[in-house]
Amino acid sequence: xxxxxxVTGASGGIGQAIAIELASLGYDIGIHYRSNEAKAKEVKEQxxxxxxxxxxxQADLTSSEECSKIVDSCVEEFGSLYAVINNAGITKDGLxxxxxxxxxxxxxxxxxxxxxxxxxxxxxxxxKKRSGRIINxxxxxxxxxxxxxxxxxxxxxxxxxxxxSIAKEAASRKVxxxxxxxxxxxxxxxxxxxxxxxxTIQSKIPLKRLGQPEDVAHTVGFLCSEKAxxxxxxxxxxxxxxxx
Numbered sequence: 630x631x632x633x634x635x636v637t638g639a640s641g642g643i644g645q646a647i648a649i650e651l652a653s654l655g656y657d658i659g660i661h662y663r664s665n666e667a668k669a670k671e672v673k674e675q676x677x678x679x680x681x682x683x684x685x686x687q688a689d690l691t692s693s694e695e696c697s698k699i700v701d702s703c704v705e706e707f708g709s710l711y712a713v714i715n716n717a718g719i720t721k722d723g724l725x726x727x728x729x730x731x732x733x734x735x736x737x738x739x740x741x742x743x744x745x746x747x748x749x750x751x752x753x754x755x756x757k758k759r760s761g762r763i764i765n766x767x768x769x770x771x772x773x774x775x776x777x778x779x780x781x782x783x784x785x786x787x788x789x790x791x792x793x794s795i796a797k798e799a800a801s802r803k804v805x806x807x808x809x810x811x812x813x814x815x816x817x818x819x820x821x822x823x824x825x826x827x828x829t830i831q832s833k834i835p836l837k838r839l840g841q842p843e844d845v846a847h848t849v850g851f852l853c854s855e856k857a858x859x860x861x862x863x864x865x866x867x868x869x870x871x872x873x
Contacts, residue, residue, distance in 0.1 A: 631656060631657050632655065632657070632709075633657040633658070633659065633707035633709060633712075634657075634659065634711060634853070635658075635712070635714065635751070636659065637716050637717035638663075639658070639660040639669065640662040640668040641665075641716075642816035642817060643716060643766065643846070644717070645672050647714055647845065647849050648660060649672070649675055649676065650847060650850045651714075651850060652683070653679055655681065656712070657681050657683065658676050659699065659702070660672050660673055660683055660685050661690070661699055662686070663688070663690070666687065682707065684706045684707075690747065691738040691739055691742065696746035696749075696750050700750035700751050704754055710754045711760065711761050711762065711853075712762040712764065712853045713764070715763075715764070715765045717739070717740075717743060718739060718784070718785075720778070720781050721780060722778050722781065723777060724776070728780065733780040736781055736783075737780065740781070740788070741784040741785075744788055745791065748765075752804075755804045756802040759803050760803050761799075761803075762804070762806075762807075762852060762853045763799070763805070764806075764807055764852050764853070765807075765808050766809050766811065767810045767864070769811065769866055769871055769872050770782045771785025771787075771810060772786070772789075772866065773872055774786075785810070789810075792806050792807065792862070792864075796861040796862030797862065799861075800861055805857065806861055807863050807864075808863065810864055810865065810868065811868065812866065812869055812871040812872070813834070814839065814845060815839050815841055815842070827839070833871065834868070834870060835869060835871070836870055837869075838869060839869075845867050848865060848867050852865075
């Protein structure tokens, strides 16, 4: 029986790479998306071409009820749930003194509160089976902070503290919870940057290149494997050495 995984934000660059990576490793995938159904359907086709099952799960993750619904739907579709990858997130950048209150709370709700809702809904299934993985996608910005991103940095730092707590709560049932903190990854968002900005960013990265979505996906694949069964509560920076 194939293991199954729920990937939030699976229609985006990193989320899509994670979903495809796990499918290539034999996982059936719950593909969460918020609005880009066409892209989610493309991901579903790719997963099915690898011989795995996939189900589309549309939801607004700022709703506790909708989060519970897609977790339950995943279990109903596949019969079980082994891994949860909380990848969905947004940005609303701006200097703190000019940031609107709703721009702060919207980012916290979309990035951090949603992580709590999905994890809370999934834990009963994982703990009952006495096995499983929770992998939460943070950011190096949650480690270092960044001017103009106080809301995003707070949400991503919050994910780190949240995950460490969950790791302690779930360890007795052999459920591992870890954080991946990507650096600058090539996505549609970074594609919009001009060449001079990209060169400046690359100059600050010891490996002298931006990361690829697959760099993050491979790390997820490892953490979901049996080889990572003794790793929990950790933050792995996939950043080319940026925060050394």
